[in-house]
Amino acid sequence: MITLGNYLTVSAMLFTIGFAGVMLRRNIVIILMSLELMLNAANLSLVAFSRFHVDLRTSLPNYNAQVFVFFIITVAAAEVAVGLALIVALYRARRTTHVEDLTTLKF
Amino acid sequence: MNSATNSALPWFILLAPLASAAIITLFTRRWKNLSGSISVAAVGVTFVCSCLIFGKIDISAAPLNWLDVAGIFKAPIGLTIDPLSKMMLLIVSGVGSLIHIYSLGYMRDDDGKARYFAALSLFMFAMFGIVLANNFVMLFIFWELVGFTSYVLIGHWFTRDAAAEAAKKAFLTNRIGDFGFMLGILMIWTATGSIIFDDILPKMSILTSNAAFLTVAALLIFCGAAGKSAQFPLHVWLPDAMEGPTPVSALIHAATMVAAGVYMLARVAFIIQASPAALNVIAWIGAITALMAALIATQQDDIKRILAYSTLSQLGYMFTAIGLTSNEAALFHLFTHAFFKALLFLGAGSVIIMLHHEQNIWKMGGLTKRLPITFFTFAVGACALIGLPPFSGFFSKDAILALAFEHNMSIFAMALFTAVLTAFYVTRLVVVAFFGKPRGESARTAEEAPRVMTAPLIMLAILSFIAGFGFFAQNFLLVPHEKETVLLVPMLALVALALGALTAFYLYRNREFDPIDVDLLRQKFYVDEFYGWLIRATQERLARVAAFIDHWIINGGFVGGVSASARGLGSLLRYVQIGNLQAYAFLFGLGIVAIIYYAVLR
Numbered sequence: 082m083i084t085l086g087n088y089l090t091v092s093a094m095l096f097t098i099g100f101a102g103v104m105l106r107r108n109i110v111i112i113l114m115s116l117e118l119m120l121n122a123a124n125l126s127l128v129a130f131s132r133f134h135v136d137l138r139t140s141l142p143n144y145n146a147q148v149f150v151f152f153i154i155t156v157a158a159a160e161v162a163v164g165l166a167l168i169v170a171l172y173r174a175r176r177t178t179h180v181e182d183l184t185t186l187k188f
Numbered sequence: 189m190n191s192a193t194n195s196a197l198p199w200f201i202l203l204a205p206l207a208s209a210a211i212i213t214l215f216t217r218r219w220k221n222l223s224g225s226i227s228v229a230a231v232g233v234t235f236v237c238s239c240l241i242f243g244k245i246d247i248s249a250a251p252l253n254w255l256d257v258a259g260i261f262k263a264p265i266g267l268t269i270d271p272l273s274k275m276m277l278l279i280v281s282g283v284g285s286l287i288h289i290y291s292l293g294y295m296r297d298d299d300g301k302a303r304y305f306a307a308l309s310l311f312m313f314a315m316f317g318i319v320l321a322n323n324f325v326m327l328f329i330f331w332e333l334v335g336f337t338s339y340v341l342i343g344h345w346f347t348r349d350a351a352a353e354a355a356k357k358a359f360l361t362n363r364i365g366d367f368g369f370m371l372g373i374l375m376i377w378t379a380t381g382s383i384i385f386d387d388i389l390p391k392m393s394i395l396t397s398n399a400a401f402l403t404v405a406a407l408l409i410f411c412g413a414a415g416k417s418a419q420f421p422l423h424v425w426l427p428d429a430m431e432g433p434t435p436v437s438a439l440i441h442a443a444t445m446v447a448a449g450v451y452m453l454a455r456v457a458f459i460i461q462a463s464p465a466a467l468n469v470i471a472w473i474g475a476i477t478a479l480m481a482a483l484i485a486t487q488q489d490d491i492k493r494i495l496a497y498s499t500l501s502q503l504g505y506m507f508t509a510i511g512l513t514s515n516e517a518a519l520f521h522l523f524t525h526a527f528f529k530a531l532l533f534l535g536a537g538s539v540i541i542m543l544h545h546e547q548n549i550w551k552m553g554g555l556t557k558r559l560p561i562t563f564f565t566f567a568v569g570a571c572a573l574i575g576l577p578p579f580s581g582f583f584s585k586d587a588i589l590a591l592a593f594e595h596n597m598s599i600f601a602m603a604l605f606t607a608v609l610t611a612f613y614v615t616r617l618v619v620v621a622f623f624g625k626p627r628g629e630s631a632r633t634a635e636e637a638p639r640v641m642t643a644p645l646i647m648l649a650i651l652s653f654i655a656g657f658g659f660f661a662q663n664f665l666l667v668p669h670e671k672e673t674v675l676l677v678p679m680l681a682l683v684a685l686a687l688g689a690l691t692a693f694y695l696y697r698n699r700e701f702d703p704i705d706v707d708l709l710r711q712k713f714y715v716d717e718f719y720g721w722l723i724r725a726t727q728e729r730l731a732r733v734a735a736f737i738d739h740w741i742i743n744g745g746f747v748g749g750v751s752a753s754a755r756g757l758g759s760l761l762r763y764v765q766i767g768n769l770q771a772y773a774f775l776f777g778l779g780i781v782a783i784i785y786y787a788v789l790r
Contacts, residue, residue, distance in 0.1 A: 100777070104770050112769075184767030 088129035095122035109171070109178045113164050120157050124150045197237045198249040198267040198320060201277065204233045205312035212306040220301040227305035228288045231312055235281040242274050251322070263383060266322035275519070276319045276451055279526045282651075283443045284312055286644035290534050291435040293641035294541060304344055304433065311337035311440060318448050324373040324383040327452065331369070331416065334445050335362045341440060342432040354428035361425040365415015372408030375401065376459065389458055396462050406459055406466035409452075417449030417503045420477040424715055426500055430492040434537030437492060442499050442529040447522045450506045454515040461513055471511025475592075475602045478504025480713065482609035486616065487709035489702070490547045491536045494617050498573060499529055501606060508603060509588045512595045517587040524580035524655045528572035531648035535566035538637040538645065539621065543630040549621040550701065551628030558634045561642045563622050565649040570618050572652045574611040574685055580656030582681075590677045604684050611688025619696045627700065 095118055102115025131146035172178050208230030212223045241247055251266030288308065295301050314337055317330030336359075343355030377383050379401065380391040395402045413419070418426035429441050440446070453460055453470070460466055481500035488494045502525050509518035539555065539562060540547055556563045572581035585607065592600035626632040636642070695703060708714070764775070 103773055180769040183769065 085129055085133040088133075089126055092122045092126035092129065095119075095125065107179050107181055109168050109180060109183075110165075112180070113161065113168070116164075117157060117161065120153060124153055127153075195241075195244075195247050195249060197241050197247070198269060201234045201237045201241070201281070202267070202313065202316050202320060204230045204237075205309040205316065209306045209309035209313060212302055212309065217302045217306075223302035223305045224292050224295075227309045228285070228292065230309055231281065231285045231288045234277075234312065234316065235285045238274075238277040238281040241269065242278055249320075255325070260381075261377075261383075263323060263325040265326055266384070267320040268322040268385070269320075272451075272454060272519070273319050275523065277316070279447075279523060280312070280315050280319060280444050283526050283530045283648075284315075284439060286647055287435050287439040287443075287530060287534065290438075290537070290641050290644040291433075293638050294435050294537055295433060298433075300344060304341070307337050307340045307344070308436075308439070311341065311445070315444050315448070319451065322385055324376065324385075327455075328366075328370065328373060331412065331448070331452075332366065334440075334448065335359060335366065335416070338362075338429070338440050338445055341436040342429045344433055344436070345431070348431070350428075351431040354425075354431040358425040358429050361422050362415045365412050365422050367411075368408045369412020369415070372405050372410075372412065375405040375408065379405070385456065392458060392462060395459065399463070399465075402459075403463045403465045406463045407469060409456060409459065410466065410470055413449030413453050413507075414473065415449075416452075417446045417507070418500055419449070419473050419503065419507055420480060421715070423477060423481065423500050424719060427493050427496040427712070430490070430496050434492065434533060434540060437496070438530045438533030438537065441496065442533050443526040446499060446503060447506070447526060450503065450510065450518055450522050453507075453510045454519055457510075457515050460510070467511050467513060469511070471508050471596065471599060474504045474507025474509075474511055475599045475606075476504070477501070478508065478606045479602050479609075482606045482613065484709050484712050485613040486609060487702075487704070487706055489549055491539065491549050491552075491617065491621060492533070492547055494549070494613060495529070495532055495536055498532075498610065498613065501610060502529065502573075505585065505588050505603065505606070508599060509591055512591050512599070514587075514591050517584070517591050520587055521584035524572065524584040524652070527648055527655050528569045528579075528581055528652040531565060531569035531645065531652050532573065534641070534645055534648065535562050535569060538562040538641055539566075539634075541641075542634045542637055543628070546628060546630050549617060552621040552626070552631050553624045553628075554626035554631060555622045555634065558626075558631070559636050561636060561645065565642075565645040566622070567618065568649040568652055570614045572656075574614045574689065575607065575681060576685060577678075577682070578653075578657070580652055580654065582678075583656035586678050586681055589681055593677050604680060607681055607684040608688040611685045612692045615689045615692035616696050619693060620699070624698050 099115045099117075099119030099122060102118065103112050106112055106115065127146040127150050131142050131144065131150075134143040134146075135141065136143065168178060171183070175183065177183070205227075208226050211226055216223045216226060247269050249267040249269065251264040254265045255261065255263040288305075291304070291308065295304055298304060311334060314330045314333035318327060318334065321327035321330060339355045339359040342358050343351050345351045346355070373383065376388065376395070379394055379398075380388050382388050382391065395405070415422045426441060426446065430437055432441070460470070478501045481497045481504060485494050485497035485501065488497060502521065506518040506521050506525070509515075509521065539552065539559060542559060542562075543552065546552065568579070572579040575582040575585040577583075589600065589603055589607070592603050637645075711717070
C-alpha cells in the first residue's frame, strides 16, 4: 500500500536533487533544469495531497491542489521560455554559460 | 521742553557726513580731489548747522521710531539737544572741519585719498550719532561704528604690517570694553525696562534700591568708556593706533573719539553718580592711567607716541574728574584738550611730513627756523598742555586739581606728580625736536608746510590760547567755580610746572642722545608683554582644549563615529555580495527556511 508518506518522500528526494543541482552545477542550463525539477517536486506533493485529502460527504478528492498544479506548470513553461531566452542572450554577450564566469554583480 | 521748536537741523548734522561717505564710496572714488572736496563740504555743513543750533535756545528734533516691541522694548532714533550735546557738536564739527582741511594737504599725494575721506566722513557721522543719541541702543550702535571707522583709518596704510596689526589691536581691545558696555546696557534695561535716558531717569529708584546691582551696571558701562577712551588696563591700543595718518590721530585718537568715553559718562552721569563705589573706581583708574601714561611718555622717542601717551594721561585726568562727581571739570578739560591736542598732533604731522615721514625726535632738531609757523603753533599747544597760564590747559587742569584737592588727597598727589611729568616730557619733546642742531639729513633741508596745513594750525593755536578763559568757555559750558580756599592749588600746579619744565630743559638742551634710560618706562611697563603672556597662558590653553574637544570628541566621536559605523557595517556586508549566483541562491534558501521555521514551528 502506497501511502502519502511515500509520495512525500519521493517529492522531498526530487526537491533535494533539484536543490543540489541548483547549488552545485555550474552550467546555467543545468541549473534551470534543476529548478524545473524542484518545481515538479512541489507539484508531486500537491497532487499527492489532493489524492489523499478525500471529502467524506462526496467521497471525491480535493481538486483545489490539482488546479494549483496546472497553474504552476503554466508559469513554469513561461519561465523556461524567458529563462532560455535570457541564457541565449547571455551566451551571445559573454560567450559563456558558466556561473563562475558571471560574477560582475558584486562589490 | 515741549515749547522747543522742532527743527531739521540736527538731522542735517547727522546725515550730511553720511551722504558724503556714500557719495564718495559709490560714485567719486576715482576722482581723489573731488572726494576730498565733498568730504570737506559735508563737514563744513555740519559746522554751520552746529553753530546755528548753538545759537538757538530751544530746539528739538522729531525722533524716528525704529525698534518698537510693544510694551517690552522701544529703541527710537532720537536726537538729544541739550547744552552738553551742543558743546560737543561744536567741538566735533569745529575741530573736525579744521582737520578735514588739514587732511587735504597731508594726504595730497596719497593713493587712498578717496577711501581716506570716505572713512573720515563716516567717522564724523558715527561721532555725531554718539553725541546726539538719546538712548543706549543708538549710542551703542554708533559707538561700534566709530570703532569700525577707527579700525579702517588706523589701517589706512594696510600694506604696512604695523598698521594692520595696530588696527586689529585697537578693534579687539575695544571689543573687550564694548562687551562690558553691552552687558551694562542690558542690566539697566532688565532693571528699568527702558533704554532711553529720559525714561530711565524717573526710574532711578529701582536701580538705587539694589546697590550692588547698580555698582556692577555702572562699572560695566564704565568698561565701555575705558575701552574707547583707552584707560588702564585697556589703554594698550591707543599708542599703537599712531600708525594711522596723523590727521586721524588728531581727530579720532586725540580730540573726539577717545573723548567719547568721557562724554558718554557725562551723559549717563545720573546712573554713575548713584554708585559711590563705581565713582571711586573711576577716579582711581583715571589717576592711575594719568600717572602711568605720563611716566611712559617721558621715555618715548616717537613724536606721535609721546603725544599718544599724553592723550592717555589727559583722559585719565578727565576720568578722575568724572569719578570725583564733577562733570563740569571733566568736560571743561575735554573742551580745551580737544583743541590743544588736535593742534599738537597736527603740528607733529606737519613736522613728520615735511621731514619725509621722520617720527624719531632724536633725528629732528633745529626746526625753529625751518618750520617757524609749525614751531610757534606747536609751542602754543605745548604750553596749553603743560598748563602754563594763561593758556587754556591751565584753567581746565587747575579745575581738576582743585577738585582732587577737595575730595581725595592721594589722588591729588598723583595728579600733581602727573603734572610735573607732563611738563617734563612736553619740554623734552619741544627741546629735542625743535631746538639745538639738526641731527638728521631731512631735518637740515625741511621746509615750512603749505598754507592748507598751516591755516588750521593757526586757527587751533588761537582756540587753544583762548579756550580756557572764563568769558569764552562760559558761553559753551558750565565752568566749575574756583573756590577761595584752594588758591594753594594753582600755586602748587605752577611749582610742578616749573619743576618739570626746567629739569627737562637743562637735561635735554643740546643733547645728541637721551641721557636717561629707564628700560621699564621705555618698554611701557611691559603691559603688552604681560598681555601676550596672559593670552598665551589662558586663551591659548583654552583654545587647545577646545581644539581637542572639536577634533576628537565632536569630529572624531560624533561625526566620525556615525560615518565609521556606517562604513564598518558596509565593509562587513560587502562580503555577502560575492557575485556568485549560487551563493545568492543558497542565502535565499536559508532565508526561506528561516521564515518557514519562524512561521510554522516557532
